[in-house]
Amino acid sequence: MDLLGKLFLTRGDTVMVARPTYLGALQAFNGYEPTYLDMPETGLADGLDAATLDRAKGCLGYFVPDFANPTGQSLTLDEREALLDLAGDLDMTLIEDAAYRELRFSGEALPTLLSLDIARSGGIEAARTLFCGTFSKTLSPALRIGWVCGPRAVIEKLVLLKQGADLHVSTINQMVAHRAVIEGFDQHLGMLRGAYGANARVMLAALERHMPAGVTWSKPHGGMFVWVWLPEGLDGKVVLERALAEERVAFVPGEPFFAEVPTANALRLSYSLPTDAQIEDGVARLARLIGRMG
Ligand SMILES: Cc1ncc(COP(=O)(O)O)c(C=O)c1O
CATH class of the missing domain: 3.40.640.10 (Type I PLP-dependent aspartate aminotransferase-like (Major domain))
Known part of the structure; x- marks a missing residue:
């Protein structure tokens, strides 16, 4: 770039x-x-x-x-x-x-x-x-x-x-x-797709189960991320500070991803690395906090 x-x-x-x-x-x-x-x-x-x-x-x-x-x-x-x-x-x-x-x-x-x-x-x-x-x-x-x-x-x-x-x-x-x-790259890609797909399904199910009304999110068919829209008025940066302090959950706030007109009420979750249990627990804790802030 x-x-x-x-x-x-x-x-x-x-x-x-x-x-x-x-x-x-x-x-x-x-x-x-x-x-x-x-x-x-x-x-x-x-x-x-x-x-x-x-x-x-x-x-x-x-x-x-x-x-x-x-x-x-x-x-x-x-x-x-x-x-x-x-x-x-x-x-x-x-x-x-x-x-x-x-x-x-x-x-x-x-x-x-x-x-x-x-x-x-x-x-x-x-x-x-x-x-x-x-x-x-x-x-x-x-x-x-x-x-x-x-x-x-x-x-x-x-x-x-x-x-x-x-x-x-x-x-x-x-x-x-x-x-x-040259040595098994396609097989390796197949393994990655299987693992990320399984993680994504766990995260989407956890979001469905735990997030309060007014929160929406993307439904990816590939890659590593789910994008979450927070209710109007909530700032992803403020949510991050409180999530770290009160729930020990980390994510990337949305605002730095906007080039021209900043928008604060969003955040990015990644499902590439955590285990199923960590995804379930992390989403539940984050949802609890958003519920308290909403
Ligand atoms: C859309 C996109 N492009 C490029 C990169 C980085 O690629 P590279 O490590 O080849 O610079 C990333 C990594 O986060 C990315 O998300």
Whole structure:
């Protein structure tokens, strides 16, 4: 993301993002001092007035179409097509962050933005989408290995920027990743999908059982996160302080995930690591606190 920011952004440029969006991408882009334009993840073609559309001409778009961080939600096929329509109208370069794409545990896979783009434009050289993959969610974040698929001219510039930044990704790490991928990677992915799917089901059932009225949440088909909307007036940061002190439960408050207009009444839960018993107990304690605060 940093290299893409370096390549595409100068101070005051516009980046269009979902609302909410991945905090780490915002942190990477922030160094280049862009302004942000929040887009709802649904109704992509609607709701933008003429002045906003004008501001968005030629902007950079950053989206996580599959099991987004922080919401766990995905763009439907129609939303993917609408995003590509909009990108065409605005002459927007699209970054497709596919960090969680391989972690689907229910439903059918949807085509990537890049593949839909290629089907429209006739080939990768004419595409406007840069597909970003990573081993961070499937093998290990410590490997620090990711990749970008896109038109050759963009990739050549990214290679130069990568060389300028740190010459290259650690060769030992690349050898480890290569070995892991050729020796049973599909089986490993199957194990991850099974484990995360089971954890997600436990968390969704616990939320259903314990949360008070007025609290709603996303229903992910993959990835690691459930996004929780709190009743209007509750602030996720305040809930976190009290949750740590009174219930010994931790989560990520929602506000830092909003690029343009901050929204406080949300939080992100992760089900990737805890046991079933910890999920059940943690959600019950959090629900108890929210009930007291509501
Ligand atoms: C949407 C998204 N993209 C990228 C990353 C990080 O990927 P990497 O470790 O390859 O930088 C994360 C990790 O939290 C993420 O949620």
